Amino acid sequence: MTETPQTFDTLLTGATILTAxxxxxxxxxxxxxxRDGRIAWLDQREPEAAQVTRRIDARGHLVTPGFVNLHLHAILTMVRGIASDEGFAPSYTPGIPKGTDLTPDQARALARLGALDAMLFGSTLIGDNFVHADIGVEVMEEMGLxxxxxWRIHDVDFGRVAGGEWHFDHKIGEQTLTAAIDLHDRWxxxxxxxxxxxxxxxxxxxxPFLREIADVAHQRGLRINTHLGQSTAExxxxxxxxxxxxxxxFEDAGLLNDRFLGGHCIYVTDDDIARMARAGAHVVHIPKANAASGRFAPTPKFRDAGLNMAIATDTQHGDMIELMRWALVTGRVQQGGVSDDWQPSHVFxxxxINGARALGQDDQIGSLEVGKQADLVMLDIRHPHQVPQISPLGNLVHTAHGxxxxxxxxxxxxLIEDGRPTKVDAEEICREAEAVSRQVWGDVGRCYWES
Ligand SMILES: [Zn+2]
Structure with a gap:
């Protein structure tokens, strides 16, 4: 039987494909x-008599859906290698450069680094939330992500939180909420x-401020992306x-529902978990940053409660493959062993797909299926650490790297080809971010590079 010739913009052939x-x-x-930005063919057979603009030989490669990294702060690349050894989140810690002190140019340079880092490791969607989000969105949009x-919304005076004082100021709330609304209007x-x-x-x-945020969320149909149970201080x-x-x-403010994404969820009680499950809320699990600060989120309990769990890198580097491994092993350490309901497929x-579901976009992204958006990643599996390919999924989670x-x-x-970005200059981004980071650490009086 012959088929009607089909046209494709890109055709990847000979791949090992994990579809989710x-x-x-x-x-x-x-x-x-x-074709036209969507997956138009997915099969072991090649389409017959296809007219193909770009053919990619994907033999020796693994193709997966793009990774969905729902909680990170690209600008905070400036604190990497230091902040996680100082006890807690940068915004709460004295002596660490603050995002609010950055100039727009500094913020731009750091946002580009954070986005490039995530993208090189296979994230196709990033949920960046922080100050200077207007600049962050501009540069990340240009990069094609x-x-x-x-925008980080709060009415506490963060300048005083680092000194141990939680002082609320309605003016700060108004400024941050207005910035968040402007960001939505623009994009x-x-x-x-x-x-x-x-x-x-x-x-x-x-x-009272959370109730205002809830009003805006309901009027505009927006999701809430937050830090929940991140620390004992909180x-x-x-x-x-x-x-x-x-x-x-959050529940009493009218925010706990199926449009609520709780980041971290370390210090949550059984009652909290039951409330989240009843509401259909989503957990954004951040296993590596949590573990680096000596903490675990009770992921086996979330699973038992039926909560949807996504994962994210937060202020750590953006390697989602390494992160799957952290999610798998930190769950197993808590369980004290290996079980059928906590396997590589769950962290994949x-x-x-779970990240896509948390955004209500699982009909468009998160898995490779005909008709969905063509957001995908291709990894080289010919390296010695990837051999043998008995279980491609097991290898991805246990031995692969971003x-x-x-x-x-x-x-x-x-956006990335042969491991290099196609739209931006990686060396230039690294050079600029290095210079900016030295400036801002110098400004807080910590010139490590001069010792
Ligand atoms: Zn965070």
Missing amino acids: DPTRPLLRDGCVGV RLAPS KDHPRIEVNLAAHAADTCSE VDRVQERTGKSSTQV DMAT RDVRLVMVVGDI
Whole structure:
């Protein structure tokens, strides 16, 4: 039987394909055809008599959906290698450069570094939330990424939090919420961008202010991307102020629902978990940054409660492959062993389809299926650490590295090829971010490079 000739913008052939589609999770020697930014062919057979603009020989390569990294702060690349050894999140820690002190040019240089880092390791969607989000979105949009950005919203005076004082100022709340609304107004019609509201945390947002945020979220239909149960400082402060847990505070403000993304979720009680599950809220698990600060999120309990779990890199480097491994092993350490319900497939879902589900975009991204957006990653699996390929998924989670990524595609557009960015100059980005980071560390009186 002959088929009608089909046209493809790109055709990848001979690939090992992990789809994240449970109906056919693995295709060996498979073929992916992309047309108009969407997956138009996915099969072990090649389409017959196809007219192909760009053919890519993907033999010896693994193709997966693009990774969905829902919680990071690209600008905070400036604190890498230092802040995680000082005890807690940079915004709460004295003596660490603050995002609010950066000039727009400095913010631009650092946002580019954070986005490039994530993209090189295979993230096709990043949920960046921080100050200077207007600049961050501009540079990340130019780089071709899919985005779920947000402006950091709070009415606490962060300048005083680092000194141990939680002082609320309505003016700060108004400024940050207005900036968040402006960000949404500016980008709401962009096909690759879905702006969220980053209500920072229950300790840094007062209850009346959280209700204001809830009003805006409901009026505009926006998701909430927040820090939840990140530290004892947060939960103790909230308990003292309100007599409630952070989860209850969000619930009482009308924010705990299926559009709520809770980042970290380390200090949450069984009652909090039950509330989140009833609401259909999502956990954004940050296993590596949590573990680096000596903390675990109770992921086996989230799984047992039926909560949707995504993963994210936060202020650590953007390697989502390494992150899957951290999610797998930190869950197993808590369980005290290996079980059928905590396997590589579960953490692979967390890095792909679960993240898409948390954004309500799982009908468009998060798995490789005909008709979905062509957001995908191609990794070289010919390295010794990837041999043998008995279980491609097991290898991906246990032995692969972000550096194995060779090609990254978003909406059919190739952003990384042969391991290098196609739209930006990686060396220039690194040079500028290095210079800016030295300036800002110098400004706080810590010139490590002069010792
Ligand atoms: Zn964070």
